[in-house]
Amino acid sequence: MVRIIPMASSIRPSLSVFRSSSPRLGVSLFPNPYRRLSFFHLGSAVPQSQLFSLKASKLLRAEGNNMAIRAAGNMAQASTAITQEEALEWVKKDKRRMLHVVYRVGDLDRTIKFYTECLGMKLLRKRDIPEERYTNAFLGYGPEDSHFVIELTYNYGVEKYDIGTGFGHFGIAVEDVAKTVDLIKAKGGKVTREPGPVKGGNTVIAFVEDPDGYKFELLERGPTPEPLCQVMLRVGDLDRSINFYEKAFGMELLRKRDNPEYKYTIAMMGYGPEDKNVVLELTYNYGVTEYEKGNAYAQIAIGTDDVYKTAEAIKLHSGKITREPGPLPGISTKITACLDPDGWKTVFVDNLDFLKELE
DSSP: OOOOOOOTTOOOOOOOOOOOSSOOOOOSSOOSSGGGGGGGSTTOSOOHHHHHHHHHHHHHHHTOOHHHHHHHHHHHHOOOOOOHHHHHHHHHHSOOEEEEEEEEOSOHHHHHHHHHHTSOOEEEEEEEETTTTEEEEEEESSOTTTSOEEEEEEETTOOOOOOTTTEEEEEEEESOHHHHHHHHHHTTOEEEEEEEEOTTSOOEEEEEEOTTSOEEEEEEOSOOSOSEEEEEEEOSOHHHHHHHHHHTTOOEEEEEEEETTTTEEEEEEESSOTTTSOEEEEEEETTOOOOOOOSSEEEEEEEESOHHHHHHHHHHTTOEEEEEEEEOTTSOOEEEEEEOTTOOEEEEEEHHHHHHHHO
């Protein structure tokens, strides 16, 4: 276990908690029908090549339709291979938006109460999947088709998770940090850093914890279209991560700040200015190359115009594809999933399919 160096953005030790044997990731993509949800769990879907092979075999036995067999084979072998130059050009033109972040909690009603009463979020929707033994709740500051939102997952009977040392915090922009902290205290919330200027800067911040121990940084800003504004993750090689998110994900390096006094460096990555969009805050602690990820935090979902080209670009830049691109069995929504160089998971979702599913 690597020792984590204290830093201004508040590293906390791993929680010693119960681990679920197979916690669900939860799915925010497919509201109806409920049974569709089971197809999203990465690694459980039948590879498209197998589906095509089965289809072709059936046609051969039933009809001997050679043309249909050739068509199926061609579809299975279709390649979207592109050069690195083409991939970089593609990701810069792709219409991408961070859609939601998925993580697990031990008491859904308790967490919903905290987020709505203390953090001012709205419960957008909630669904129970008894046959899969989990429940999802979606919360945020605006509709899912235009805002970054949170997807909470409660697995039946699992009360605690290990947040690990790699996950950092979520960021929320508020107009008055002190007033927000007073409200949270009045509701019994836990404040871990009182309001005040960030070390080395002028921005007023505070830190609070939700009932499961997830940290939220409150940042004092004027009105913004995206109050849920940050997801902070720790990485072992900042330059490597910046290069990956720029070239494979098409993100922009918005700013980079080194703090040698506290021995850490941060990089803000995103698809637009931080005062108007959610950003990924990558943190490198001097000398720390690996972190424990635990089993609480799951993934971020990002919209894309083409999951096939997206997967090719990720492969070209050393990303690991954990779910090959294509439609989920039984429905038309196309996705692909991957890991970054540090093992953080991201799911890319076809933009049009995502909007259809929300409908």
